[in-house]
Amino acid sequence: MNDLIETLLSRSARNIKPSPIREILHVIRQPGMISFAGGMPDPDIFPVAQFYEASSIIAREGKDILQYGTTEGYPPLKDFLSTWNTPKMGRKIQPDEILITTGSSQVIDLLSWALLDEGDYVVCEEPTFLGATGTMHNHGAKFLTVPCDEDGMMVDLLPDIIEKAISEGKKIKFIYTIVNFHNPLGCDLSLDRRKKLLAIAKEYGIVILEDDPYGHLRFEGEDVPSIFSMDRDGLVIFACSFSKILAPGTRVAWCAGNRDLIRKMAIFKQGIDTCTSVVAQSIVYEYCRLGHLEAFLPKIIEHYRKKRDQMEAALNTHLPLDKISWLKPKGGFFYWMTTAPGIPADKLLQRALEKKVAFVLGNAFYPTGVGGTNNFRMCFTFASPEMTETGIVRLGEAIREMI
């Protein structure tokens, strides 16, 4: 880097970490590469015609839509969300409890602006979504991590972790949890643990960021009530997004929660992007108003269930089952794989890349940087059925070569 620029960099810029997924993007994009790496929807299922139909709103409302919008969000979309979300939220949330954001990534950023001072602590699952902890890290956050099993965060361990941190003078601001079809673990946080987590947050006066971009993509089993729906104290900020249930290119997402906190987040948003694209919000709104979202959800669930089943069959057929294990996800986008001792994930990735198969190393999802050496994450939604079959055959070969 240019010496002058280096001396001018902010402390944040010196400490900023690039995303490991973005870093290997040039590898993933090589011709012939089969990628299970990015958490991407299947472009073949994007509702292009319906979205195009919804864009006709520009002809009717163009004079409003092409103007700057309110920071809090396009009012008709907020009204839609306040009704549509009622089953998940346990009550009809009011428009002033909602903030429309530019991706739910921005919810994480805005909440970090609102709550974090340099050196404050965030409690999170380990492993967890690296985009979230990366953003929090950029705000100076430190992490208290809680291990997970097939029911999500092992919440019973949390009081001791919090007590110890408090005795060491650490300030804990919020708990970050991905409640449904966890990224990267694929598991759900059980109802019992959701209740306990809320009780702990209340006891210690900590906010919860309940991040739920995958909750609408359930292939089997019953929906588990959101933590937000059980909260009577305004401690939970609930985040959801159109990225996985419609299209990430819209960059339209939302959060709901405590009015005062939402207001503070909106003020930060004013200075960041003024408002989320009104063009995008209005087309998403029109798409929903025309009933396309309700029609699309069952279709996409069926589509992804088939992809999950195909991946599951391929894994069982082509991998040496004594050397690798996984939990079959009941929804969402991801498989979390565990390799046997002697098959470290980084060495396996090297071999896999030579065979033109990509995945994300488990270690990338550990905010402390320690752990996940025998794990990796695979996304089952993106690759075509043929690619999935071929990719898993090659992965099986790579593992056998290491035995």
Ligand SMILES: Cc1ncc(COP(=O)(O)O)c(C=O)c1O
């Ligand atoms: C758990 C989780 N939260 C948030 C996001 C961000 O989604 P977006 O900014 O596209 O809404 C993702 C994306 O992969 C995610 O997996």
